[in-house]
Amino acid sequence: MLLERLREEVLEANLELVRRGLVLYTFGNASGIDRERGLVAIKPSGVAYEKLTPAEMVITDLAGAIVEGSLRPSSDLPTHLALYRNFPGIGAVAHTHSEFATSWAQAGKPVPCLGTTHADYFHGPVPVTDHLSCAEIDAGYEEQTGAVICRAFENLDPNEIPAVLVRGHGPFCWGRDPAAAAHNAVILEAVARMAYYTVTLAHDVEPLPSALHEKHFLRKHGTTAYYGQVSEKK
Amino acid sequence: MLLERLREEVLEANLELVRRGLVLYTFGNASGIDRERGLVAIKPSGVAYEKLTPAEMVITDLAGAIVEGSLRPSSDLPTHLALYRNFPGIGAVAHTHSEFATSWAQAGKPVPCLGTTHADYFHGPVPVTDHLSCAEIDAGYEEQTGAVICRAFENLDPNEIPAVLVRGHGPFCWGRDPAAAAHNAVILEAVARMAYYTVTLAHDVEPLPSALHEKHFLRKHGTTAYYGQVSEKK
């Protein structure tokens, strides 16, 4: 069986989304990619999490053709593939309908950077995409969802802002591996929740000063980072 | 004992409402119908969930006469029966006082469709009924509650919008079987919660564009659905 380890990591990331309360029933999906082989492992569509096994993860190529697996892949697969093709630095994608990130997506507003928790993970606001046009919906809804995400990152670095809100839908997050993508989904929800409380408490709140934003992002990321232990530098 | 399996399904649906945090103490009730025999199984009134057994489910006919069972049926039985008589496509009903759906009902507002989570399940806003008049309350409160729900669906299809908010009271949901009715009650609560956060975040938020609403509803329902595995097509 191909990609034994990737399957396990993808399953584990899917289960982490459940454990952290980010998915309800079968909502949400995580995938991972083996960049050398150009193969993706993704959760099957609509199967209950408690029964999932690594062997049920579906393996596809970057065009979406099923290489291994007897179940249908998640219906959001084309969105994941578009992200893998356009963001070469990422190794995994996680999608949820987590309640606060989704509420910002439904409101059509980016999650503003209001504190250092946000700045530790996201180098700027988490953007929200445009709505898809009717033509885009007809042209392949899930793939066009990937395209509209990529448009939102035309002037942004997906390695420094590992998440997006698809307008009216919910968040897609990513990372270097499935655990990191799931981790970013958990952090985004926490950050979105606190941003909700903050703006309903102070309607005219200012974003975090940029010097503080830079300081916190660089304390955890890049060559001068000094958060955590040496061995786990990211 | 009649309807062995239906009793078990009805009990299980009632317990699912508890597990998902939708009911407090003995609030809430779920029922199911055997259309061929015209018999309904429903939770007894005011009995603690942890002690319920399938045998305690009360069996009545569509006029509310008890056919089997030594306990009183849920006091909302006449509402369930009115729904079964008027919505021939449904096989089960679930009623809760879940906190966000109930808050929309108390506010007297339908739950607007603000995102794809809603669109996946409800083909339009979840409507809210009128208040019952004094005359209606006196004419048989629970039965008239059923009547006021039916009036709210005069121009709506209950198979496409499997839930309603009874104004000042709380949600009634339904489905093809008890599991589906309970599932819809869980989804309604999640959707109502996110709609609350969304409208308090963006007071002038627009509903989801209808093309996107259609796309998501039809992705999961109807002849062209492609969500989930083939065997579980609904």
Next chain:
Amino acid sequence: MLLERLREEVLEANLELVRRGLVLYTFGNASGIDRERGLVAIKPSGVAYEKLTPAEMVITDLAGAIVEGSLRPSSDLPTHLALYRNFPGIGAVAHTHSEFATSWAQAGKPVPCLGTTHADYFHGPVPVTDHLSCAEIDAGYEEQTGAVICRAFENLDPNEIPAVLVRGHGPFCWGRDPAAAAHNAVILEAVARMAYYTVTLAHDVEPLPSALHEKHFLRKHGTTAYYGQVSEKK
């Protein structure tokens, strides 16, 4: 040892407040009264719940003199005693700092009756007291808290509205026995939470029409009640 059973019921009511998430650390306290002997059992002050035993419940008379027990009673004892002396129909009192009921108390607003969940338990809004004056605070803070509660019920029946918000402090609830007092504290918190969501969703929301309020209250209480099983009529 006196009042074996009452001690157990009082301990159990205190633990129910913990299980339902209504108290943090040692906040909150429940008591019960034996009307024939004029003796009250109450939780000791500031002792961790997980270690409490029935024998540690403190027994006092209606003037607050300790009759049995080696620990100090809850510092709110004089408030409980004032309620027992003034509300002859009650058999137990429960006090918490549960978050939504306390927030209404802090806002200085009664919990309005916005739905049938409220109407099932409280025959009108849950009132909020006045603030204590400096003179009252000096004259015996906890006893005067009891007095200010009684003033709030000058024109209300404590048997029909088994709860009050002490302004800037939190809720006191009561019932015919310790289990009922704790039950009412749980319901009040649920009702206060939904009222919060409702008024933040619809600032101009109207109270439940009084005909509906009457219907629901009388469906569960009084001689014509028909909710629940016959044996458990209240």
Next chain:
Amino acid sequence: MLLERLREEVLEANLELVRRGLVLYTFGNASGIDRERGLVAIKPSGVAYEKLTPAEMVITDLAGAIVEGSLRPSSDLPTHLALYRNFPGIGAVAHTHSEFATSWAQAGKPVPCLGTTHADYFHGPVPVTDHLSCAEIDAGYEEQTGAVICRAFENLDPNEIPAVLVRGHGPFCWGRDPAAAAHNAVILEAVARMAYYTVTLAHDVEPLPSALHEKHFLRKHGTTAYYGQVSEKK
């Protein structure tokens, strides 16, 4: 191994923050000081809580030099040390990103004293610091965070208000020992949550009258306190 008992208390305080839902992943940190030896025990940076052992707590002197331990200390160590140097009455510090306290910090607003729960623990509003200037960030971010906290207490007594909000970041709390610092962090979050609900419910709410604030603070603290049992007087 130095300071056996302090290490255990510090670990236990860190775990209490996790159990109470105040930290996500490796966020947050607690430390304690041995005033006689001038040595501090603190959680290592970025290590998962479930694996922590007392031996992994890092021991430093008041200048931040590591005296014992093979792991890096929490990156917030210099903030803790500044508090120990400037607040001689405290024995421990706890820092979290708990959601409501952090939201007030993000909003740039002190937590107002709106009720007796607050008054029981904090003798006035919980202050919020200024933002750090660019020069301060460059001069040693974590140490300057300590300095900006001390400035916020120029006219306040840290023994009577054992918490602060660092603007745009989150709360730092303290106490006579690690358990008390963690306890205060838990209470601050509860108080911040209820203050959020209160001000969103009543935008023009008045602070608790000062006589009531004094009464509650002095009921639990100081020479005339009468809350709790005699042996546990604080």
